[in-house]
Amino acid sequence: MRQRKTGKTLRACFYCLAIAATNQVFAEQEPPKRTGLWVTQKISESAANPAGFEAAIRGNPHLAGVCLTVGWKEIETEPGKLDFSSIDKTVAVLHRIGMKYELALKPGIDTPVYVFRQGAQSLQTSITNPHRPNFGETVSVPVPWDPIYQRNFSRVIGQLGERYAADPLCVGVVLTCANFMSKEMHLPKTPADRAKWQEMGDYGSKLLDVYKKYTDEWAKAFPKQQISLHLSQVLDLPSTFFERIIDYGVSKHPEQFTIQNCQLTGRREDAGRISYDLVLKYHDRLHHGFQSLAGFGHGGERMGSIQMAVLNVVHADGEYWELWHGDGLSAETSGEVTKAWEEAKRLGYDAYKKKLIAEGRYQEQSPGHHRGRGGRGRHDAVLTPDV
Secondary structure (H helix, E strand, O other), X not given: OHHHHHXXXXXXXXXXXXXXXXXXXXXXXXXXXOOEEEEEEEHXXXXXXXXXXXXXXXXXXXXXXXXXXXXXXXXXXXXXXXXXXXXXXXXXXXXXXXXXXXXXXXXXXXXXXXXXXXXXXXXXXXXXXXXXXXXXXXXXXXXXXXXXXXXXXXXXXXXHHHHHXXXXXXXXXXXXXXXXXXXXXXXXXXXXXXXXHHHOOOHHHHHHXXXXXXXXXXXXXXXXXEEEEEEOOOOOOOHHHHHHHHHHHHHHOOOOEEEEEEEEOEOOOOEOEHHHHHHHHHOXXXXXXXXXXXXXXXXXXXXXXXXXXHHHHHHOOOOEEEEOHHHHHOXXXXXXXXXXXXXXXXXXXXXXXXXXXXXXXXXXOOOOOOOOHHHOOOXXXXXXXXX
């Protein structure tokens, strides 16, 4: 009996020590490298007009940084022959300004044709979003666990790191690896697409291994940068799939691993969406931020109001906020966002919410969404997929 009690006591002590060590990591976490307002920017456009890009960035004093995005096939059309000139032109502008940047490399439909010619397995689908310029077009994406795709993508990540990881203005990269048309975790998901994924076996476990692999590879190539995972619903996978990725990232790279919600709106409180609820759950354990779902311009029907969007950011203690290109280059819009955000941070979530209610600016949540800070960390909350 004494030996059994001793064993239980030792296990309890080890458990307490593990919790204490974990909490110490969180408590000693370095300040975020990314804070404030950021603007999204396609490298193809900034490189085509560096002077115009520089004038636009200089013209907005509210910006803290620029999110640079380039398609893989834009910088490599033949295996091993990378052309960094467009990135270099854009980075040179940011160095003249002294502006921080995040770097994102998109695979998915931006994967070079040579990868498929080498024999990489692909999934063919079509663009179903009528707002896309390539609506109706047939496209191919690499199967994320295919070894030929991984060999080439891993090589390019390493080469990007060799060129830009030492740049003090490069403070972040996006954790891309299994993507469709954007930097988010989306994959093709029409009924026909889902049937194809199912034919490939246990895609949930395979995708989890892919994300673990590339969490490590991006962190190794960019050891001083934040590594940002753009959360979004992946096929029919449950919230535990994302939690396992996040838990892995936090355990392996606690100072770098970052999660981002890219569906921020000002239409209502966003709690209840899977990506937002994950940010709420993990916000005090890792770096995190937001990207607007749409622009505030043209009446803002899709995006909603600045004030409600700010409420959602403050609810989750967001460290940074990526504005759509037009909003981010508008000093007027960025100024309004900055003013509202500063007020909300000063008042706090509850007081700012009361203020919006009193002014008639508060929007109720959609039916079924849980409300308030009590929703943080809830495992039994109803989660609806992000669109």
